[in-house]
Amino acid sequence: MALILIVDDSPTEVHVMTxxxxxxxxxxxxxxxxxxxxxxxxxxxxxxxxxDVVMPGMNGFQxxxxxxxxxxxxxxxxxxxxxxxxxxxxIWGMRQGAADYLVKPxxxxxxxxxxxxxxxx
Numbered sequence: 472m473a474l475i476l477i478v479d480d481s482p483t484e485v486h487v488m489t490x491x492x493x494x495x496x497x498x499x500x501x502x503x504x505x506x507x508x509x510x511x512x513x514x515x516x517x518x519x520x521x522x523d524v525v526m527p528g529m530n531g532f533q534x535x536x537x538x539x540x541x542x543x544x545x546x547x548x549x550x551x552x553x554x555x556x557x558x559x560x561x562i563w564g565m566r567q568g569a570a571d572y573l574v575k576p577x578x579x580x581x582x583x584x585x586x587x588x589x590x591x592x
Contacts, residue, residue: 473518473590474498478508478534479552480526484575488521488552488582495583505529509537512544518590521573521582524553524564532567539568548589552577 475497477488489499500515502508504526512520520538524531531551538544548570553560556574564572573585 473586474500474515475586476500476502476508476511476515476517476520478502478505478520478526478531479523480504481523484523487579488577491579491582492586494579495586497583497586505531505534505537508534509541509544512538512547513541516544517547519586520547520549521552521586522549522569524551524555524560532563535564535569536567550585550589552582 475492477485477499479485480503485501492499500511500517502511506529522531522535535549538549549568550571550573551564551569552573552575554575561572
């Protein structure tokens with residue numbers, strides 16, 4: 472099954488997302504910030520990345536921009552999963568290279584459905 476990288480600094484969010492995705496049949500790896508996400512994406516080559524925006528250090532917008540412009544990681548779809556739900560946030564996320572944008576809280580079924588649809592493209 473495809474590996475999904477969850478990037479989020481909230482242990483609660485990580486726990487909820489990991490449980491949902493593992494129950495959906497996916498393998499999961501976790502990064503706690505943008506810098507770690509970039510390193511892990513290059514090393515693990517996940518099939519999909521769920522990226523939070525608000526994190527210490529490098530935020531999710533910055534990390535997504537770097538991942539989408541790096542030849543090693545540019546083919547990995549990044550889905551922003553964040554509380555930042557304004558239309559301008561969504562537009563900015565997509566401009567940074569995100570493939571899609573989900574606003575927290577995200578239901579477990581919706582997360583698994585998004586992962587399934589993104590990985591079957």
